[in-house]
Amino acid sequence: DAISFMTESDVYIAGVGLFGGRGEYVAKIKLYDLGRDGGKHEADSQLLAETDDITYECGAQERYMVHFDEPVAAVSGRWYTIWARIDGPSSDCGTDGRSSVTTDDGVVFHFKNSHKCNNGTDVLSGQIPVIIYYLKAPKISSTTKLISQKEKVHILSQDFCLNINSECFQALLELLQWSWESLKSG
Numbered sequence: 799d800a801i802s803f804m805t806e807s808d809v810y811i812a813g814v815g816l817f818g819g820r821g822e823y824v825a826k827i828k829l830y831d832l833g834r835d836g837g838k839h840e841a842d843s844q845l846l847a848e849t850d851d852i853t854y855e856c857g858a859q860e861r862y863m864v865h866f867d868e869p870v871a872a873v874s875g876r877w878y879t880i881w882a883r884i885d886g887p888s889s890d891c892g893t894d895g896r897s898s899v900t901t902d903d904g905v906v907f908h909f910k911n912s913h914k915c916n917n918g919t920d921v922l923s924g925q926i927p928v929i930i931y932y933l934k935a936p937k938i939s940s941t942t943k944l945i946s947q948k949e950k951v952h953i954l955s956q957d958f959c960l961n962i963n964s965e966c967f968q969a970l971l972e973l974l975q976w977s978w979e980s981l982k983s984g
Contacts, residue, residue: 799925800881800914802832806906807933810869811847814880815861815928816889822855823886827864830914832877840913843879846870859890861928869932879912880926892927895920903933 816825830843847866854862864882872878899907907929911920 799884799917800879800912801921801924801926802836802877802879802910802912803929804836804875804877804908805872805931806874806908807904808874809872809905810932810934811866811872811878811880812869812930812932813849813863813865814882814926814930815863816854816882816884817891817925817927818854818856818860818862818886819858819890820887822853823862823884823889824851824853825849825862825864825882825884826851827866827883828881829866829870830879830881832879834876836877836910840879846878863928863930865930872931877910879914880929881912881914882926884925889925891923891925893923895922895924897921905931905933 811829814827816823816827826849828848829846830840831846832840832843847868847870849864849866852864854864856862895909897909899909901907909921915924917925
């Protein structure tokens, strides 16, 4: 699966959220730079980052966050493709996607279909419901990793406001607590 995107602000791409829902999955993700023209020849795109194979499980309609070893700078006005290989049982998928999304912090993402997709993911539906990003580079020391694979990460995705329930408020509280603890620890 794959989807192409462009932002109107410089950001750092840290990974993606993937669907599961029916058992154990093995996933690998890659990030490609298509250039300012949008990669009319995606075969010529430049590989910027990739993960090793990652085994995961998550509940129905939940997302599992897969991170690159380090966030990758994404320049505004350039097109990028997120590619994912997901092996396992048939998984959930998102619907009602949009070609343009403005996040709560004002970052505008534009999406388009990718020629690298071979499993049906497109702007309207698919397997990549979340792009994990930062507005500025996170601090990474040589003795610590950005986020361990086991650390719980809370991401507010584009459909957050459409499904408000107690889990949303719990995630917000945990996100605020994590933010406060991170701020205090410096």
